[in-house]
Amino acid sequence: MKNVVIIGGGFxxxxxxxxxxxxxxxxxxxxxxxxxxxxxxxxxxxTATLSPADIAQPIRAILQKQKNTCVIMDEVTSIDIEEKKVxxxxxxxxxxxxxxxxxxxxxxYFGHNxxxxxxxxxxTIEDALRLRGRIFSVFEEAxxxxxxxxxxxxxxxxxxxxxxxxxxxxxxxxDTCHVYLRDEFRHIDTTKARVILLEAxxxxxxxxxxxxxxxxxxQLNECGVEIMINTQVTDVQESYVMTSAGKIDAAVxxxxxxxxxxxLGKDLGFPVDRRGCVMVDQFLNPPAHxxxxxCGDLAHFEQDGKQLPGVAQTAMQMGVHAxxxxxxxxxxxxxxPFKFFDKGDMATIGRMRAVANIRWPFNAHAKGFAAWVxxxxxxxxxxxxxxxxxxxxxxxxxxxxxxxxGAQLITDxxxxxxxxxxxxxxx
Amino acid sequence: MKNVVIIGGGFxxxxxxxxxxxxxxxxxxxxxxxxxxxxxxxxxxxTATLSPADIAQPIRAILQKQKNTCVIMDEVTSIDIEEKKVxxxxxxxxxxxxxxxxxxxxxxYFGHNxxxxxxxxxxTIEDALRLRGRIFSVFEEAxxxxxxxxxxxxxxxxxxxxxxxxxxxxxxxxDTCHVYLRDEFRHIDTTKARVILLEAxxxxxxxxxxxxxxxxxxQLNECGVEIMINTQVTDVQESYVMTSAGKIDAAVxxxxxxxxxxxLGKDLGFPVDRRGCVMVDQFLNPPAHxxxxxCGDLAHFEQDGKQLPGVAQTAMQMGVHAxxxxxxxxxxxxxxPFKFFDKGDMATIGRMRAVANIRWPFNAHAKGFAAWVxxxxxxxxxxxxxxxxxxxxxxxxxxxxxxxxGAQLITDxxxxxxxxxxxxxxx
Numbered sequence: 001m002k003n004v005v006i007i008g009g010g011f012x013x014x015x016x017x018x019x020x021x022x023x024x025x026x027x028x029x030x031x032x033x034x035x036x037x038x039x040x041x042x043x044x045x046x047t048a049t050l051s052p053a054d055i056a057q058p059i060r061a062i063l064q065k066q067k068n069t070c071v072i073m074d075e076v077t078s079i080d081i082e083e084k085k086v087x088x089x090x091x092x093x094x095x096x097x098x099x100x101x102x103x104x105x106x107x108x109y110f111g112h113n114x115x116x117x118x119x120x121x122x123x124t125i126e127d128a129l130r131l132r133g134r135i136f137s138v139f140e141e142a143x144x145x146x147x148x149x150x151x152x153x154x155x156x157x158x159x160x161x162x163x164x165x166x167x168x169x170x171x172x173x174x175d176t177c178h179v180y181l182r183d184e185f186r187h188i189d190t191t192k193a194r195v196i197l198l199e200a201x202x203x204x205x206x207x208x209x210x211x212x213x214x215x216x217x218x219q220l221n222e223c224g225v226e227i228m229i230n231t232q233v234t235d236v237q238e239s240y241v242m243t244s245a246g247k248i249d250a251a252v253x254x255x256x257x258x259x260x261x262x263x264l265g266k267d268l269g270f271p272v273d274r275r276g277c278v279m280v281d282q283f284l285n286p287p288a289h290x291x292x293x294x295c296g297d298l299a300h301f302e303q304d305g306k307q308l309p310g311v312a313q314t315a316m317q318m319g320v321h322a323x324x325x326x327x328x329x330x331x332x333x334x335x336x337p338f339k340f341f342d343k344g345d346m347a348t349i350g351r352m353r354a355v356a357n358i359r360w361p362f363n364a365h366a367k368g369f370a371a372w373v374x375x376x377x378x379x380x381x382x383x384x385x386x387x388x389x390x391x392x393x394x395x396x397x398x399x400x401x402x403x404x405x406g407a408q409l410i411t412d413x414x415x416x417x418x419x420x421x422x423x424x425x426x427x
Numbered sequence: 428m429k430n431v432v433i434i435g436g437g438f439x440x441x442x443x444x445x446x447x448x449x450x451x452x453x454x455x456x457x458x459x460x461x462x463x464x465x466x467x468x469x470x471x472x473x474t475a476t477l478s479p480a481d482i483a484q485p486i487r488a489i490l491q492k493q494k495n496t497c498v499i500m501d502e503v504t505s506i507d508i509e510e511k512k513v514x515x516x517x518x519x520x521x522x523x524x525x526x527x528x529x530x531x532x533x534x535x536y537f538g539h540n541x542x543x544x545x546x547x548x549x550x551t552i553e554d555a556l557r558l559r560g561r562i563f564s565v566f567e568e569a570x571x572x573x574x575x576x577x578x579x580x581x582x583x584x585x586x587x588x589x590x591x592x593x594x595x596x597x598x599x600x601x602d603t604c605h606v607y608l609r610d611e612f613r614h615i616d617t618t619k620a621r622v623i624l625l626e627a628x629x630x631x632x633x634x635x636x637x638x639x640x641x642x643x644x645x646q647l648n649e650c651g652v653e654i655m656i657n658t659q660v661t662d663v664q665e666s667y668v669m670t671s672a673g674k675i676d677a678a679v680x681x682x683x684x685x686x687x688x689x690x691l692g693k694d695l696g697f698p699v700d701r702r703g704c705v706m707v708d709q710f711l712n713p714p715a716h717x718x719x720x721x722c723g724d725l726a727h728f729e730q731d732g733k734q735l736p737g738v739a740q741t742a743m744q745m746g747v748h749a750x751x752x753x754x755x756x757x758x759x760x761x762x763x764p765f766k767f768f769d770k771g772d773m774a775t776i777g778r779m780r781a782v783a784n785i786r787w788p789f790n791a792h793a794k795g796f797a798a799w800v801x802x803x804x805x806x807x808x809x810x811x812x813x814x815x816x817x818x819x820x821x822x823x824x825x826x827x828x829x830x831x832x833g834a835q836l837i838t839d840x841x842x843x844x845x846x847x848x849x850x851x852x853x854x
Contacts, residue, residue: 053834
């Protein structure tokens with residue numbers, strides 16, 4: 001039986017594994033983490049609507065019924081593409097006949113990696129918990145400062161990057177300050193907190209059609225986000241962001257400006273674009289390696305002259321396609337080329353607001369409440385597992401109707417330690 | 428208006444604050460954490476049935492409608508009981524007319540604090556997450572070892588202490604290994620994992636009536652827990668526990684053997700018992716300080732010649748009583764003495780099993796499924812907040828009917844770091 005090794009348990013890797021469930025191959029899925037993360041909802045963990053386990057599932061549990069699949073929690077140290085072996089940190093070598101690389105992307109600080117400590121991004125559950133701790137610690141500290149000195153530092157939340165992630169985070173943060181926390185503090189007024197969204201270009205949601213971009217701009221304004229377009233970030237420090245429009249004080253800074261592919265493609269000597277994505281052919285193979293498939297954010301695939309966006313639906317379709325091609329090979333059928341089927345894009349803007357560029361089953365631009373309802377339905381549908389769908393559904397109903405957040409816990413160890421160090425240093 | 432300062436946001440502190448909602452006093456509730464934790468369900472977070480936010484609620488959110496109450500997240504550095512001032516790490520001094528001390532208890536290692544690193548207990552959300560990471564990492568490591576070397580270390584989980592906490596943890600762990608994880612691994616057999624419960628005395632659930640203790644013993648056996656009674660622990664190391672019956676290899680060790688009160692009582696010079704609990708009079712006051720109330724696990728209160736148990740119902744009743752006495756003072760009414768109203772005790776043993784010593788509304792001993800159903804209903808009822816009741820209810824239905832765990836995430840930073848260090852050192 002042939003070995004298929006899949007590296008990465010994100011959208012692409014999980015879909016590839018699932019599509020191979022009934023194929024007569026041995027599947028090995030390798031991931032550093034034990035869980036698959038539904039990244040599009042990470043911002044809701046960071047802003048305390050959902051718990052980590054609502055949007056993350058153990059990879060083993062997802063694939064437990066699939067008897068031909070073995071899940072390994074380990075880290076890839078190197079891949080020998082001549083010998084067809086994946087070397088793991090702890091496991092020795094895993095030989096493969098087919099290899100699916102789906103290691104995704106991480107943040108890009110455009111050569112300023114020192115900004116990361118002050119402006120973390122949102123790619124993992126740990127990122128989200130760390131951010132949740134930072135956000136809610138800011139309010140606690142301000143309340144204490146008010147009791148003691150009758151003044152507090154500015155409650156400024158700065159989001160860098162006006163793409164879908166930045167827009168969703170900024171909207172959720174504005175609701176957190178202006179709606180959800182309103183009644184919880186006695187000495188500070190959380191509705192005075194500022195959420196500032198910085199975008200270097202002239203519009204938010206850059207790749208969206210113009211009418212949706214301007215609608216997003218307007219809806220962000222409505223929920224209290226201050227948007228600064230045409231504003232370049234030149235420096236990031238612990239308590240401020242320096243921009244082309246001047247210095248902005250910041251209590252929390254969130255990075256949503258750039259991504260770069262995992263370094264694997266470059267390390268293997270494949271041709272990559274400037275973000276490290278591997279240039280793939282119509283079957284998702286890198287040059288001269290028909291047994292290797294590159295899927296998800298790691299792949300650079302052009303259709304109609306444009307690179308496909310690094311979103312969940314691209315990754316899922318690529319993962320399934322890689323599995324299909326492997327099955328075509330096994331059945332000695334001709335390989336079918338990959339074609340991306342674009343169902344559209346959407347971004348929420350806080351509670352009750354969103355924009356949606358719908359491409360399927362019909363073409364339409366939706367804005368405001370209607371777009372938000374479609375967003376809710378689609379995201380519930382794509383969550384893995386009935387348990388999580390139901391949990392998330394209930395928590396959304398609860399949050400949006402009661403205006404209370406359930407998961408507003410400050411538990412992250414790093415944040416707690418830092419917090420206590422701050423307390424100690426002030427003493 | 429008089430100031431009431433409450434230290435500690437556990438069962439006693441929260442109940443005291445709530446009972447003062449309509450009193451004409453200013454209430455300050457101080458806690459190091461921003462959340463109240465429903466400690467009786469921590470073991471379900473550690474064994475991945477529930478998420479932290481399901482059993483923890485922001486203290487601010489619980490008390491947000493209570494306009495006379497201010498919540499402060501800070502640490503108490505000292506209390507000046509002559510000047511009637513609480514000194515906080517960051518806040519300066521908080522003057523009080525009445526002081527409610529409800530700082531609870533922590534683990535006691537009987538003079539062997541060096542055991543703590545190898546055998547953590549279960550008192551906080553962080554404890555539970557750390558333990559969850561350890562438990563599930565053990566299986567991942569064993570699966571990897573099997574792939575590489577065709578052998579793995581013994582999957583032994585050792586629980587030290589056969590009181591209610593130890594019994595509940597052991598039962599939940601046995602179910603985790605023998606039921607929930609059964610189908611998730613390809614190379615290891617999780618049903619071969621051993622859960623060993625060590626108890627120094629001659630029976631588990633010591634304070635329970637004999638028939639319930641022996642029923643618990645039998646039910647633990649049925650769900651696959653190996654119980655060693657009359658077994659003293661003499662040493663705890665990373666990979667084993669040394670006992671009066673010999674050495675036991677252990678992959679994970681959990682401490683459920685002893686508690687000691689927070690050091691506050693002793694620090695203030697009050698008379699304390701050997702576990703540091705403050706001896707209080709009939710109004711819950713320490714000697715000569717009618718303005719100070721000691722509540723919950725910190726208090727040593729005797730009724731009918733026996734010390735009240737350190738459980739949630741004791742703490743809640745004490746918290747309410749302290750508030751009632753303060754209100755009696757304000758209205759110049761005579762103080763009423765505290766009387767504990769015992770509704771009974773119960774402990775679950777995995778899924779579908781429990782023992783219950785019911786005292787109210789009637790006297791009864793329940794065992795097995797009936798006891799388990801009563802346990803479910805009572806714990807759902809006492810969870811704070813409709814949101815959490817519903818979430819927990821759903822997750823219990825899901826877990827017990829599907830035999831899958833939802834929150835099986837390895838996310839704790841410390842565990843991940845340690846895990847990666849282990850990987851690195853093996854390389």
